[in-house]
Amino acid sequence: MTEKSLTDNFDLNYKEIKENIKKAAEKIGKRPEDITILAATKTVDAELINYAIQNGIEYIGENKVQEFLSKKDSLLPCHRHFIGHLQTNKVKDIVPFVELIHSVDSIRLAKEISKVSKKLCKVTDILLEVNIGNEETKSGFTAQELMENVNEISKLEGICIRGLMAIPPICENEQENIKYFEEMNKLFIDISSKKIDNSNIDILSMGMSSDYYAAVLSGATMVRIGTSLFGKRDYGKK
Numbered sequence: 650m651t652e653k654s655l656t657d658n659f660d661l662n663y664k665e666i667k668e669n670i671k672k673a674a675e676k677i678g679k680r681p682e683d684i685t686i687l688a689a690t691k692t693v694d695a696e697l698i699n700y701a702i703q704n705g706i707e708y709i710g711e712n713k714v715q716e717f718l719s720k721k722d723s724l725l726p727c728h729r730h731f732i733g734h735l736q737t738n739k740v741k742d743i744v745p746f747v748e749l750i751h752s753v754d755s756i757r758l759a760k761e762i763s764k765v766s767k768k769l770c771k772v773t774d775i776l777l778e779v780n781i782g783n784e785e786t787k788s789g790f791t792a793q794e795l796m797e798n799v800n801e802i803s804k805l806e807g808i809c810i811r812g813l814m815a816i817p818p819i820c821e822n823e824q825e826n827i828k829y830f831e832e833m834n835k836l837f838i839d840i841s842s843k844k845i846d847n848s849n850i851d852i853l854s855m856g857m858s859s860d861y862y863a864a865v866l867s868g869a870t871m872v873r874i875g876t877s878l879f880g881k882r883d884y885g886k887k
């Protein structure tokens with residue numbers, strides 16, 4: 650594909666996504682601007698990401714530490730988030746350059762982010778990742794672990810809990826999918842109403858290309874979209 654068609658596709662895709670989000674938001678009495686579209690930019694070239702930023706994308710999320718570090722200096726100003734699995738020994742490479750880490754899946758990781766942030770005299774916003782389907786292959790807190798540990802995590806200096814993130818199981822049908830999103834929304838509401846130190850819980854990050862509409866209907870405040878914005882990922886190219 651030529652550069653031209655990549656950007657044309659982006660324009661069409663982005664327009665369609667915005668329309669869908671507007672529809673979903675209005676259905677539940679929210680405004681479209683209450684929902685943040687985060688572009689999941691793994692494998693996407695800096696050039697195309699910059700085109701997206703120039704054309705309305707304000708938030709981007711990267712998955713891999715190395716890939717993020719190699720692209721970050723080429724990117725235009727934007728809100729930079731980390732959304733992939735993060736190993737504790739890579740925390741120091743990422744924390745100086747990102748605003749929010751979506752994928753905090755253990756107390757150990759939260760402690761490391763706290764330690765590194767304190768050293769930099771910075772407060773890093775984090776989301777706690779919930780393994781809402783209790784899948785063995787996925788990381789994250791179970792709902793119960795979340796409730797048991799959120800207070801302890803919130804007491805760590807240098808971090809601010811901003812909400813929850815989930816990647817629900819791949820579902821056969823939409824009904825099942827919605828069930829997980831609804832469970833996440835319940836947890837989000839529970840946790841927002843708890844009195845938790847140093848937190849400002851207002852982000853529910855869930856919904857990707859195939860299910861962002863349902864996620865918004867179930868209360869997502871941030872959707873992470875890759876394929877539907879940029880096209881199918883070309884892993885061969887990297």
Ligand SMILES: *Cc1c(COP(=O)(O)O)cnc(C)c1O
Pocket residue numbers: 689691712732733816857858859873874875876877
């Ligand atoms: C890749 C990725 C997305 C986006 O997935 P698409 O299906 O391409 O929209 C969202 N969240 C995370 C954590 C991802 O790794």
